Amino acid sequence: MTAAIETAGLSKSYGPTHAVAGLDLVVEPGQVFAFLGPNGAGKTTTIRMLLALQRPDSGRAAVLGLDPGRDSTAIHRRIGYLPGDLALYPRMTGRQHISWYARARGLGGLSEARALAERFDAVLDRPARELSTGNRQKIGLVMAFMSQPELLILDEPTSGLDPLMRSEFARLAREVVAQGTTVFWSSHELDEVQRLADRVAIIKQGRLLTTQTIESLRESAPLTVQARFTRPIASDLFAGLDGVSVTSCDGTAVQLEVTGAIGPVLGVIAGQDPVDVTSRHADLDELFLAYYREPATPESSHAR
Amino acid sequence: MHADIARLDITNRRRSLIGYCLGMAVYALVVVAMYPAFKTSTSLDKLIQSDSTAAALLGVTGRISSSGGWLNGNIYANFFPLIMLLLTIGYGAACLAGQDEDGTLSLVAALPVRRAIIVAQKAVAMAAQAALLAVTVAVLVVIGRSFQLDTTVANVASTSAAVFLMGLNFGLITMAAGALTGRRGAAVGAGTALAAASYLVSSLAPAVPWIQPARYASLFYWSVGNSQINQGVSPSDYAVLIITGLCALACAILAFRRLDLH
Numbered sequence: 221m222t223a224a225i226e227t228a229g230l231s232k233s234y235g236p237t238h239a240v241a242g243l244d245l246v247v248e249p250g251q252v253f254a255f256l257g258p259n260g261a262g263k264t265t266t267i268r269m270l271l272a273l274q275r276p277d278s279g280r281a282a283v284l285g286l287d288p289g290r291d292s293t294a295i296h297r298r299i300g301y302l303p304g305d306l307a308l309y310p311r312m313t314g315r316q317h318i319s320w321y322a323r324a325r326g327l328g329g330l331s332e333a334r335a336l337a338e339r340f341d342a343v344l345d346r347p348a349r350e351l352s353t354g355n356r357q358k359i360g361l362v363m364a365f366m367s368q369p370e371l372l373i374l375d376e377p378t379s380g381l382d383p384l385m386r387s388e389f390a391r392l393a394r395e396v397v398a399q400g401t402t403v404f405w406s407s408h409e410l411d412e413v414q415r416l417a418d419r420v421a422i423i424k425q426g427r428l429l430t431t432q433t434i435e436s437l438r439e440s441a442p443l444t445v446q447a448r449f450t451r452p453i454a455s456d457l458f459a460g461l462d463g464v465s466v467t468s469c470d471g472t473a474v475q476l477e478v479t480g481a482i483g484p485v486l487g488v489i490a491g492q493d494p495v496d497v498t499s500r501h502a503d504l505d506e507l508f509l510a511y512y513r514e515p516a517t518p519e520s521s522h523a524r
Numbered sequence: 525m526h527a528d529i530a531r532l533d534i535t536n537r538r539r540s541l542i543g544y545c546l547g548m549a550v551y552a553l554v555v556v557a558m559y560p561a562f563k564t565s566t567s568l569d570k571l572i573q574s575d576s577t578a579a580a581l582l583g584v585t586g587r588i589s590s591s592g593g594w595l596n597g598n599i600y601a602n603f604f605p606l607i608m609l610l611l612t613i614g615y616g617a618a619c620l621a622g623q624d625e626d627g628t629l630s631l632v633a634a635l636p637v638r639r640a641i642i643v644a645q646k647a648v649a650m651a652a653q654a655a656l657l658a659v660t661v662a663v664l665v666v667i668g669r670s671f672q673l674d675t676t677v678a679n680v681a682s683t684s685a686a687v688f689l690m691g692l693n694f695g696l697i698t699m700a701a702g703a704l705t706g707r708r709g710a711a712v713g714a715g716t717a718l719a720a721a722s723y724l725v726s727s728l729a730p731a732v733p734w735i736q737p738a739r740y741a742s743l744f745y746w747s748v749g750n751s752q753i754n755q756g757v758s759p760s761d762y763a764v765l766i767i768t769g770l771c772a773l774a775c776a777i778l779a780f781r782r783l784d785l786h
């Protein structure tokens with residue numbers, strides 16, 4: 221089956237700044253794929269290259285099996301797009317935007333748009349310049365979803381939405397994915413990504429750090445082990461163990477981050493007369509933050 | 525995709541377009557209505573003829589009290605082209621580079637339409653706006669025939685068409701500069717600088733001998749600088765204006781196809 225999106229070695233620089241550097245990405249059809257990264261990570265630049273709004277310096281991309289450089293018209297016909305920092309025409313109302321966009325895209329009717337506008341409780345009859353960020357975003361979401369495209373490319377789609385509308389967006393995304401649509405979604409909202417995405421790619425400084433399912437990401441998260449003892453212990457007690465780092469040591473209490481085997485760690489703890497031992501996987505938030513903090517180096521595996 | 529992109533831009537600029545046309549209409553009407561008061565003014569003719577440089581800067585050739593001299597000196601050689609250029613250079617800078625800077629172009633560029641078609645529709649929108657202004661002026665000047673102006677309808681129509689084409693040319697050059705740089709300010713600067721140079725070369729050529737050979741490089745010369753209001757616009761005038769416009773349009777398309785949008 222043709223990937224919804226595939227890139228190989230995709231790169232783009234602005235002067236000396238490498239916005240995207242050798243990006244290898246595969247997005248299978250029929251899933252919610254979150255493209256996660258801090259501000260300035262290269263998410264928007266990647267999206268613009270997928271849409272042929274910008275030309276890559278090197279590498280290649282395919283969207284729905286088509287080359288953005290040669291087949292941008294065919295790609296645009298089959299996708300829905302929500303730009304980051306959506307700009308609307310200030311004097312035009314939401315209704316005028318939607319009607320114009322439907323005509324320009326050659327859509328037969330506005331019934332889908334009306335249903336979406338009602339669902340998002342969008343304000344349609346006021347000029348865009350009088351709308352809040354959230355209300356403008358709702359207009360953009362209606363315009364992106366209304367053509368019922370095969371692929372939705374959404375750049376920070378929940379930006380400015382209140383929690384109710386974020387939930388509505390999540391429900392809508394799930395519904396369209398159930399009907400076969402692929403959602404490629406850039407975000408830095410970790411909570412939403414955890415709830416909605418099937419797979420997540422993390423990008424930093426233009427480089428892909430990892431691509432995994434949410435489940436495998438959870439499983440790969442390091443264990444946080446906390447132990448309390450009857451007497452003070454030395455902080456270098458665990459120094460000889462692979463994949464163990466001491467994150468805090470406060471006399472009779474120690475906290476460890478364990479990425480290796482847990483057995484040797486428990487063996488050392490058992491020999492020190494422990495009072496209490498707990499362990500848990502790190503939250504995804506902690507994992508993401510760890511990725512963000514580490515120096516950017518490209519991943520070696522691109523598991524789908 | 526019929527003319528939705530062109531229609532969108534015209535709709536969004538309709539207020540300023542109405543303003544340009546109304547202002548130009550009132551000005552043209554006042555100028556033609558004042559003609560009977562100056563028609564017999566020999567002192568004005570003497571004043572103009574005594575200073576050929578001032579006459580050249582005003583675009584007056586021959587007697588200013590003649591119909592052609594009056595229309596050239598007050599409308600066709602200066603004020604009408606100026607307003608036309610404000611309209612076309614303003615839109616030329618805004619329609620690609622300006623809309624890219626303010627972010628609205630990304631929605632248009634993500635439509636299922638080739639970039640060449642986007643540029644073509646922007647050119648159509650520019651032409652429609654410029655044509656409305658040119659028709660407004662032409663109609664008002666023709667009405668002025670009832671105020672004793674004896675310039676032929678054909679010459680008024682063809683000179684208005686030539687100003688329309690000249691405005692379109694500078695607008696398309698500005699659009700091409702915007703597509704090349706992606707910056708509205710650079711586009712306005714390029715279009716305005718070229719238009720100003722073109723005006724100076726054409727208007728000073730009759731009075732400054734060493735500038736005369738350069739007048740052929742001025743679009744003003746091919747539209748209003750060669751007594752078109754008296755003699756009509758020649759096929760060679762039209763040819764230069766149309767070929768220049770097509771070249772500018774081709775440059776805009778080539779540049780926009782390579783422009784990275786924001």
